[in-house]
Amino acid sequence: MKRAIFILLLGLGFALTGVVFGQNENGTTNNEAKLEFNAANKAFKEGKVDLAIEKYKAAIQIDPSFALAYYWMGNAYRKNEDYVSAAKAYEGAIQKNGKMAEAYTALGYAQAKQQKHNDALNSYKAALSIDPKDAKAHWGMGEVYRDQKNFTQAVESYKKAVEADPAYANAWKDMGGSFMELGQYENAVEAFLNALQNIRVKTQAGDVYYRLGNAYFELKKYDEAEQAYNDCLTNARQSLLKAGANFGLGEIYKKRGNSQRALQYYQEASKDRNWKKAAEHEIELLRNPDKYAY
Numbered sequence: 001m002k003r004a005i006f007i008l009l010l011g012l013g014f015a016l017t018g019v020v021f022g023q024n025e026n027g028t029t030n031n032e033a034k035l036e037f038n039a040a041n042k043a044f045k046e047g048k049v050d051l052a053i054e055k056y057k058a059a060i061q062i063d064p065s066f067a068l069a070y071y072w073m074g075n076a077y078r079k080n081e082d083y084v085s086a087a088k089a090y091e092g093a094i095q096k097n098g099k100m101a102e103a104y105t106a107l108g109y110a111q112a113k114q115q116k117h118n119d120a121l122n123s124y125k126a127a128l129s130i131d132p133k134d135a136k137a138h139w140g141m142g143e144v145y146r147d148q149k150n151f152t153q154a155v156e157s158y159k160k161a162v163e164a165d166p167a168y169a170n171a172w173k174d175m176g177g178s179f180m181e182l183g184q185y186e187n188a189v190e191a192f193l194n195a196l197q198n199i200r201v202k203t204q205a206g207d208v209y210y211r212l213g214n215a216y217f218e219l220k221k222y223d224e225a226e227q228a229y230n231d232c233l234t235n236a237r238q239s240l241l242k243a244g245a246n247f248g249l250g251e252i253y254k255k256r257g258n259s260q261r262a263l264q265y266y267q268e269a270s271k272d273r274n275w276k277k278a279a280e281h282e283i284e285l286l287r288n289p290d291k292y293a294y
Helices: 031-045 049-062 067-079 083-096 101-113 117-130 135-147 151-164 169-181 185-198 202-218 222-235 239-255 259-269 276-287
Strands: 006-010 013-018
Touching: 031 049, 031 067, 049 067, 067 083, 067 101, 083 101, 101 117, 101 135, 117 135, 135 151, 135 169, 151 169, 169 185, 169 202, 185 202, 202 222, 202 239, 222 239, 239 259, 239 276, 259 276
Parallel strands: none
Antiparallel strands: 006 013
16 A cells, blocks of 8 residues: 555545655646545545545646545535446546555445456456555455456455455455355355454444344254344344345244244334335234145
8 A cells, every 4th residue: 555545444435534745656746636535534524525525636736647536525515326437537547646555445346336347357357467466456356356256256355355454344244245145155264254253333233133044044053143133133234134134034933833933023124114024924824834834
């Protein structure tokens, strides 16, 4: 990473923690451009993204060679989910400095969001040709392969991501998801457990616990699955995840022959619109077993 940039990326979010100017091909020696850039950084950190974009543009107008301003303008557009403008900004950074690996990685992400999978792969490969240990580029390639249903290749990319950064929780989680698609449930469990060891934000753990519960369920390890689903209920905030965990618990108690407990969990799951139909179907089956016997 260039010393001009310190980035913290969590999931889809990111925050500017600081930028240091020096003898760096990404920065500027123009004091007016620095002032505009610093004002943009301040606005971005305060959540004033549109103002930040205007300030980054002002910095670029003063110094058109200011690669870092293009890069952070791309991040601001990305924050607004304007991936077309983000991609153009990242391309601007690359035009000013073709060795800026993080700009290629960010460009790949913006292209992937536009379903431009081949372009995204090429951008990630360009980033890796500069920095072979760019964990986010490896993760990004994994995401593209997963979108293309190429789960074997996705796993390989996620493995490279965690080799570069063993604490990369998202890469572990997404690796586990790809193992699930491949029916490799033991490997999925291992990946999800690694994700949980490295998650920094408690609320993000709910999703992983839910996935872990599904993996244990497929392995018929119902005690472990029950614990994982309960951990999901403890950590998750989203109704969708809580309902999924309750549905999973219903499935476990149905397998155990405890219809009353199963009904309780299915009823909880049915409160979420995404799980309502599936849960109500299971409730009907339990309440009217003779009706569906054949």
